[in-house]
Each structure stands twice: as C-alpha cells, then as structure tokens.
Amino acid sequence: MSKAFDPTTLYGQLGLQDGPLIVDLRTAAELEHSGEFIPTAVRVEPDGIERWCRRLTTHRQVAMYSSDDAASNAMATQLESRGISCGTLTGGFHEWRRKGLPTVRIRPEYRVPGSSRWVTRERPKIDRLACPWLVRRFIDPHAVFFYVPAQAVRAEAAGLAAEPYDIADVTFSHRGPRCSFDAFLDEFGLHDPVLDQLADIVRAADTATLERSREAPGLLAISLGMSATIRDDILLLEQAMFVYDSLYAWCKTARDETHSWPQTKGVPA
Structure with a gap:
C-alpha cells in the first residue's frame, strides 16, 4: 500500500x-x-x-x-x-x-458499534431526524430506526429490542434546556467542535428558542415542510439525511462563504 x-x-x-x-x-x-x-x-x-x-x-x-x-x-x-x-x-x-x-x-448495552436499534414517536420533525442522522453517520452506520405511535413507544421498544429515544424519562432525551441530540453526543462521548455547532442549531430549532441560532428558523421551516410533504416516516428520514449532511458540511467548510447579487466584477457569485 x-x-x-x-x-x-x-x-x-x-x-x-x-x-x-x-x-x-x-x-x-x-x-x-x-x-x-x-x-x-x-x-x-x-x-x-x-x-x-x-x-x-x-x-x-x-x-x-x-x-x-x-x-x-x-x-x-x-x-x-x-x-x-x-x-x-x-x-x-x-x-x-x-x-x-x-x-x-463503545456502548455494548446499546449494541454499539455494529447493530443498534432505536425507536421513537412517529411523524418526526427535528430531534427525531437529527438523532438518526448523527447515529448513522458517526456512531453506527448499521443502526435501525423505527417510528411508532407515541403511546406505543415503550411497548414497541420491548418487542423490537430497540432503545427508545426522544420521549420522557429515558436516557436519550431532553435534559433541561438541552435536547435529545445533545444526549446522544454526551452518552457516546462524541466531542467535536463541528458537531457542537450543529447541535446549537438543532437545539434552537427543536426547543422553540430560535433566537439562539440564526440558522434554526431555516432548519425548522425545511423540517416542517418536509413533514408536510412526505407522509412515510422512513422515507422522510432518508430525505432528511441529505439535509443534515449539507448542514454539517456547511458548519465544517462553508460558514464563512457568502453569496450576493449583483455580482462584484471579478468575484465568483
């Protein structure tokens, strides 16, 4: 080599x-x-x-x-x-x-790495899409996710051998002002400045504190629009993966890039 x-x-x-x-x-x-x-x-x-x-x-x-x-x-x-x-x-x-x-x-109790399973409430908007993206992209690429009626999450978790998330009184959920995305970062000890920037956007969009992030209103608008367009939750997750890929790439490589019109002569738009 x-x-x-x-x-x-x-x-x-x-x-x-x-x-x-x-x-x-x-x-x-x-x-x-x-x-x-x-x-x-x-x-x-x-x-x-x-x-x-x-x-x-x-x-x-x-x-x-x-x-x-x-x-x-x-x-x-x-x-x-x-x-x-x-x-x-x-x-x-x-x-x-x-x-x-x-x-x-490594968290063998959650079958990480390699074969984790997760379940949450149906009709995801922010956290319930951002968390699967985080897990599949950074923690366990083979993770499986399920969306079920809110009242059935705990029962389905047992039947599916899946860990519940983003519901009350479970490990992977909101903690004070912090959201479930933060809980995943904490529980897996994933400390990275770029993911921390993304977490700020997700948290503000998910907890109705849009004033804390200028990007959060855009993420909220896109998420609500996707949810209104796509009725199948698994398909919605598949489409949302690209949204979060793009947001992560922006945080990592393009935060300082600008775009304006009319174009300044000699400067690419």
Missing part, C-alpha cells in the same frame, strides 16, 4: 460525503480494551475482510486502521483488485487519540 492517511488531514474530511471511508480492523479484544473508535468508522472483523470487500458498493478511498499488518494487507489486496484506493492511518488509532481528535465511546 502506497497511501498513508495523516490523522489531522483525515479529520478534516471526517463526515464529508466525499471523504475516505474509515474502516476499523481491530480485533474484538483490542476494541474492548480501547473502549473507543473513530467516528464514522465501519467495523470489520479481520476474519470477515473478504466477505465485506465483496459487498462493498462505494468507490470512495478507504482509510483503515489496525495493529495487524496481515489484516491491513489482506484488505488492501481485496480493494486494490477492484480499483479502490486504500491505505492505512498513520500511527493508527493510538495516534488519532494522542492528537486529541474525536472518538466514540
């Missing part, structure tokens, strides 16, 4: 849809010992590399980290045979953490 991914450079692309796909190749024992993983990372067991590579549908670059050179080389061979550029994270997970870059706390 000729490519190496510098942790700081990779962090600059973290969460962006054209950034590298991050793959955690550590063994289960190593994962348990560290207690954390890199946000957005897909977990692949070393003995499942060939099967996972066969199912891979992306042609994004792949950045992997592992303490086992054999596992890294095996994945590189599989990916390069398909024309997918790949390489290893310089210094591995240890260097990522040493630099103080964000991590996700």
Whole structure:
C-alpha cells in the first residue's frame, strides 16, 4: 500500500460525503480494551475482510486502521483488485487519540458499534431526524430506526429490542434546556467542535428558542415542510439525511462563504 492517511488531514474530511471511508480492523479484544473508535468508522472483523470487500458498493478511498499488518494487507489486496484506493492511518488509532481528535465511546448495552436499534414517536420533525442522522453517520452506520405511535413507544421498544429515544424519562432525551441530540453526543462521548455547532442549531430549532441560532428558523421551516410533504416516516428520514449532511458540511467548510447579487466584477457569485 502506497497511501498513508495523516490523522489531522483525515479529520478534516471526517463526515464529508466525499471523504475516505474509515474502516476499523481491530480485533474484538483490542476494541474492548480501547473502549473507543473513530467516528464514522465501519467495523470489520479481520476474519470477515473478504466477505465485506465483496459487498462493498462505494468507490470512495478507504482509510483503515489496525495493529495487524496481515489484516491491513489482506484488505488492501481485496480493494486494490477492484480499483479502490486504500491505505492505512498513520500511527493508527493510538495516534488519532494522542492528537486529541474525536472518538466514540463503545456502548455494548446499546449494541454499539455494529447493530443498534432505536425507536421513537412517529411523524418526526427535528430531534427525531437529527438523532438518526448523527447515529448513522458517526456512531453506527448499521443502526435501525423505527417510528411508532407515541403511546406505543415503550411497548414497541420491548418487542423490537430497540432503545427508545426522544420521549420522557429515558436516557436519550431532553435534559433541561438541552435536547435529545445533545444526549446522544454526551452518552457516546462524541466531542467535536463541528458537531457542537450543529447541535446549537438543532437545539434552537427543536426547543422553540430560535433566537439562539440564526440558522434554526431555516432548519425548522425545511423540517416542517418536509413533514408536510412526505407522509412515510422512513422515507422522510432518508430525505432528511441529505439535509443534515449539507448542514454539517456547511458548519465544517462553508460558514464563512457568502453569496450576493449583483455580482462584484471579478468575484465568483
């Protein structure tokens, strides 16, 4: 493998849809010992590399980290045979953490990483769309979400083996002035300045404190409009993923960009 991914450079692309796909190749024992993983990372067991590579549908670059050179080389061979550029994270997970870059706390009680299940009230607006986006993009890409009638959330949680969120008196819900999005960040120890900026917007839109964020009224308007347009909650979530991808990218790369008319001569609009 000729490519190496510098942790700081990779962090600059973290969460962006054209950034590298991050793959955690550590063994289960190593994962348990560290207690954390890199946000957005897909977990692949070393003995499942060939099967996972066969199912891979992306042609994004792949950045992997592992303490086992054999596992890294095996994945590189599989990916390069398909024309997918790949390489290893310089210094591995240890260097990522040493630099103080964000991590996700492993929570086996919620089946994170790998197979978490979540349920909440139907007809989502803000939090109930923002939280699934956060989980699928940064915590557990394989997470499954259910929307059910409000009065049935607790009963359905037991039947579906799913964790309830954004209802009263559960772990993943509002805490004082903070909303369920904040609870997910706290419970998974996900501390990142960009996600904190996004959390400010979500919180203001979700808690009727629009004056606290100039972007919150726009998010609220888009969310209510989508809800009025799309009656199927799962389809609504699928459409909302792009909205939050875009909002996250704006927070990370485009906050200082402006757009005006009439165009100043020689300056792109």
